[in-house]
Every structure is written in structure tokens, then in C-alpha cells.
Amino acid sequence: xxxxxxxxxxxxxxxxxxxxxxxxxxxxxxxxxxxxxxxxxxxxxxxxxxxxxxxxxxxxxxxxxxxxxxxxxxxxxxxxxxxxxxxxxxxxxxxxxxxxxxxxxxxxxxxxxxxxxxxxxxxxxxxxxxxxxxxxxxxxxxxxxxxxxxxxxxxxxxxxxxxxxxxxxxxxxxxxxxxxxxxxxxxxxxxxxxxxxxxxxxxxxxxxxxxxxxxxxxxxxxxxxxxxxxxxxxxxx
Numbered sequence: 001x002x003x004x005x006x007x008x009x010x011x012x013x014x015x016x017x018x019x020x021x022x023x024x025x026x027x028x029x030x031x032x033x034x035x036x037x038x039x040x041x042x043x044x045x046x047x048x049x050x051x052x053x054x055x056x057x058x059x060x061x062x063x064x065x066x067x068x069x070x071x072x073x074x075x076x077x078x079x080x081x082x083x084x085x086x087x088x089x090x091x092x093x094x095x096x097x098x099x100x101x102x103x104x105x106x107x108x109x110x111x112x113x114x115x116x117x118x119x120x121x122x123x124x125x126x127x128x129x130x131x132x133x134x135x136x137x138x139x140x141x142x143x144x145x146x147x148x149x150x151x152x153x154x155x156x157x158x159x160x161x162x163x164x165x166x167x168x169x170x171x172x173x174x175x176x177x178x179x180x181x182x183x184x185x186x187x188x189x190x191x192x193x194x195x196x197x198x199x200x201x202x203x204x205x206x207x208x209x210x211x212x213x214x215x216x217x218x219x220x221x222x223x224x225x226x227x228x229x230x231x232x233x234x235x236x237x
Contacts, residue, residue: 003031003148012155018163022055025156032145034130036110039156040078043164044123053164055156062108074101081117081127087146089114089137109133114142116153124161128153174234175218182236184211189228189237 008031012024022039029037038056056063065071072078076094088094090113095102105111113131120126130149177185187197194212198205212224221227231237 003145004028016159016163018055018160021156021159025152026057028148028152029130032130032148033132033135033141034113035132036113037128037130039126039128039153039160041157041160041164042125043161044125050123051164053160055160058110059108062105062110065104065108069104071101071104074098076101077115077129078127081115082125085117085119087114087116087142087149089142090131106133112137114146114149116146116149118153118157120157120161122161122165124157124165126153126157126161128156174236175215175220175230177215177218177231177236181211181215181218182231184208185215185228185231186237188212188224189232 008024008028012021012028015021015024022037025039026037036056036058038054038058041053041055043051043053076098077088077090080088080094090111092102110131111133112135113129114137115127115129117125117127128149183201184197187200192200194205194208197203197208201208212227215231216222216224216227219227219230221230228237
């Protein structure tokens with residue numbers, strides 16, 4: 001990685017405090033000839049689903065406008081990155097259907113750049129963007145620096161997602177299921193119907209269904225299958 005020194009890399013890898021890690025990453029980004037760095041984390045937890053966390057050094061006015069005008073719903077790069085881990089170079093074709101979004105971004109210096117995404121095995125997802133106001137990104141520059149941006153995306157993804165998952169897990173403890181609820185859930189996970197479980201546990205079928213509904217509520221799941229999956233991920237089965 002000729003654009004970065006060993007001291008710069010070591011400074012990033014030795015840090016675990018999120019803001020310090022991001023600040024080091026900005027230095028590395030600017031060493032690549034880019035001005036702005038932004039990363040959007042989609043952190044998955046069992047109890048809360050997906051939480052979105054943002055880090056960037058964009059102009060505050062852009063961040064405010066992005067939120068105020070709900071640009072998240074218009075951002076074509078964000079939509080693309082949900083479905084690919086290939087780097088997405090910002091070209092005009094991507095913004096053809098969102099000219100207002102494109103014009104506003106350019107006005108704040110986010111004109112030329114690309115976005116790299118990482119989709120983790122635990123359901124986490126990160127989109128990292130590097131950009132600048134002037135100097136079109138050539139194909140040669142895109143390929144020359146793409147490996148470094150991919151490395152940076154993977155590194156920030158690992159460090160920041162771990163930090164935020166631990167924080168979210170701390171405020172979202174595992175669901176508190178009763179012994180009977182766990183018993184019903186384990187039999188459900190084994191493929192037994194409510195009628196089967198009622199016979200096995202000498203309960204009425206309505207009581208079994210009551211416990212299943214309670215488990216679904218406590219796990220914040222949408223159905224019985226979801227509750228089983230959540231309990232399994234929490235090591236409760």
C-alpha cells in the first residue's frame with residue numbers, strides 16, 4: 001500500500017475507540033487524495049434488528065439536509081450497496097433519477113468518489129464512501145486505490161460493528177423466558193405442532209398457543225419461526 005506509511009496503519013490498528021479509529025481512517029483517506037470519508041453501519045442484533053450508525057467528516061450542512069429532506073430514501077448508491085459488495089464508482093448514470101439529490105451533494109463537495117460495501121456473516125453491513133469536490137476519478141485511479149479502500153472498509157467494519165454490537169447487546173439483554181415457555185419453544189423447534197406439544201406436556205392446546213404468543217412477544221419476533229431463530233442465536237435452545 002504505497003499511499004500509506006506503516007506508522008499510519010499501526011495508528012489505526014492499535015485503536016479501539018470508535019471516534020479515534022475513524023479519525024485515523026480520515027487521515028488514510030486524505031493520503032489517497034480524497035477529502036471526505038463516510039461510513040454507514042447497519043448493525044444487526046437479535047433483540048433490535050438492524051440499527052444504523054453513521055460516521056463521516058462531511059460538512060454539517062450536508063448532514064442536516066440529508067436528514068431533513070430524507071435523502072436516505074433517495075440515495076441511489078445506498079440502494080445499490082445493499083445488493084452488491086463490488087465498489088460503486090459515482091457516475092452520472094447512477095443519479096439520473098435523483099437530480100435534486102445529486103445537485104445538493106455536489107454543492108457540498110461530494111461530487112467525485114466511490115462506495116465500497118461489506119456484508120458480514122452476522123448480518124452486519126457497512127458502506128464506506130470516499131469522495132472529493134474536484135478531480136474526476138479515472139479508471140486507473142479507481143483500480144489503483146480500490147484495494148486500499150476495500151481494506152479500509154473491512155477494517156472499519158470489523159472494529160466499529162463489534163463496538164456497536166456490544167453496546168447494543170448491553171442495553172438489549174436476552175428475552176426473559178419462563179421455564180415453561182422455553183420448554184414449549186424447544187418442542188416447537190423440534191418440529192412439533194401445538195397439538196403435539198399439548199399431549200407431550202399434558203397441557204391444553206390453547207395453553208400451548210398462549211405460551212407461543214408470549215414467546216413471540218418477548219423476543220420481538222414476527223412469528224413462531226422468528227422466535228425460534230432468535231432464541232437459537234441467543235443460545236437459549
